[in-house]
Amino acid sequence: MSSSAIIAEDSAVFCADIGGSFIKFGVSRRVGDVEETTKVPTPTASWADVVTTMQSLITHYGAGLPPHTPLALSTAGLISSQTGELLSVNIPAFTGRPLAAALSAALNRPVSAANDADCFVLAEAHAGEAQGCTVVAGIILGTGVGGGLVINGQLVRGQGGVTGEWGHGAITRTELALNGKTYPIPRLSCPCGQIGCLDTLGGARGMERLHRHFHQRDRSSMEIVDGWLNQQPDSTLTVNAWLQLVAEPLALLVNILGPSKIVAGGGLASSAPLIAALDKQARAGVLHRYDQPLVTPGKFLTQGGLVGASVLARMV
Numbered sequence: 628m629s630s631s632a633i634i635a636e637d638s639a640v641f642c643a644d645i646g647g648s649f650i651k652f653g654v655s656r657r658v659g660d661v662e663e664t665t666k667v668p669t670p671t672a673s674w675a676d677v678v679t680t681m682q683s684l685i686t687h688y689g690a691g692l693p694p695h696t697p698l699a700l701s702t703a704g705l706i707s708s709q710t711g712e713l714l715s716v717n718i719p720a721f722t723g724r725p726l727a728a729a730l731s732a733a734l735n736r737p738v739s740a741a742n743d744a745d746c747f748v749l750a751e752a753h754a755g756e757a758q759g760c761t762v763v764a765g766i767i768l769g770t771g772v773g774g775g776l777v778i779n780g781q782l783v784r785g786q787g788g789v790t791g792e793w794g795h796g797a798i799t800r801t802e803l804a805l806n807g808k809t810y811p812i813p814r815l816s817c818p819c820g821q822i823g824c825l826d827t828l829g830g831a832r833g834m835e836r837l838h839r840h841f842h843q844r845d846r847s848s849m850e851i852v853d854g855w856l857n858q859q860p861d862s863t864l865t866v867n868a869w870l871q872l873v874a875e876p877l878a879l880l881v882n883i884l885g886p887s888k889i890v891a892g893g894g895l896a897s898s899a900p901l902i903a904a905l906d907k908q909a910r911a912g913v914l915h916r917y918d919q920p921l922v923t924p925g926k927f928l929t930q931g932g933l934v935g936a937s938v939l940a941r942m943v
C-alpha cells in the first residue's frame with residue numbers, strides 16, 4: 628500500500644463495478660476484500676437514474692458507516708486522465724461525463740474511478756497473483772484485447788487514459804505456416820478505426836473468426852479451446868494460429884515494459900492450459916530470459932473490478 632494513502636486500510640469503502648448490463652456493488656473493509664456484494668441492472672439511459680441507483684445502494688449497504696464513506700468505481704470504457712470524462716462506452720447516460728466528479732457532487736462523498744482493465748491489474752498487484760511485483764502488466768483476453776499497467780503499486784494513467792492497450796496496432800505478420808501449409812491472415816476493420824489490429828483476432832471473438840477463416844465453421848471460443856485440449860485437428864490448428872498471433876505482440880510488450888509478472892484476465896484466461904501455452908510461446912520470443920512462468924491467469928477473473936475498486940478507493 629502506498630504511503631500516500633489517505634484512508635486507513637481498515638476503514639470501509641464502497642466499491643462498484645459498472646458494466647453495460649449490471650452494477651455490482653459491495654463494501655470493502657480491507658484492501659482486496661469486498662463483501663455484501665449485490666448486482667442490479669445498470670440504468671443506461673438517464674444520469675438521474677444512475678445517481679438514484681447509486682444513492683439507494685449506498686443507503687442500503689451503508690448503515691453504520693461514516694456519512695462521507697468513499698466510493699470507488701470500476702467501469703467499462705476509458706476514463707480521460709485529463710478531464711475525467713468517460714469515453715467509448717456503450718452506456719449513453721455516462722458518455723462524456725466526468726464520472727467521478729459528477730458522482731462525487733451528487734452523492735456528497737469522495738468518488739474515484741478507473742476502467743475495468745485497470746481495476747483488474749490493481750487487484751492483482753495488491754491482492755492477487757502479482758503482489759510485491761514492481762512492474763505488473765495486465766492483459767485482458769475477453770471478447771477483444773485490452774490491458775493495463777501498475778508500477779510500484781500505482782496505476783499508470785496514460786495520456787487520455789490510454790495505457791496498456793496493446794490490442795490496437797496492426798499485426799505485422801501477413802501469413803502463418805501451420806502443419807506444412809501457409810495461410811493468409813485475415814485483415815479486419817477494428818472498431819478503433821484501424822485495420823488489422825490484434826483486437827480483431829486476439830480475443831475470444833478473434834479466435835472464433837480464425838476458426839471460421841480456417842474451417843468455414845462457427846464454434847464458440849470455449850468449444851475451440853476444449854477441442855484443442857482434446858487434440859482435435861481443426862481446433863488445434865486454430866489455437867496454434869491464435870497463440871502465434873497473440874504471442875508475438877505480447878513478446879514486444881514484454882520487451883518494452885520489462886514486467887515482473889503479467890496477469891491475464893477476460894474469458895479466455897479461465898483456461899489455465901491456454902494461458903500456459905501463451906506464456907511459453909511469448910517467453911520464447913523475449914530478450915530477457917524468464918526462467919519462471921511470466922504470464923499467469925489472474926486470481927480475480929470475475930471480481931477484478933470490485934477488488935480493484937477496493938484498492939483504488941484507498942489511493943490518492
Ligand SMILES: [Zn+2]
Pocket residue numbers: 794795796817818819820821824826
Ligand atoms: Zn484497433
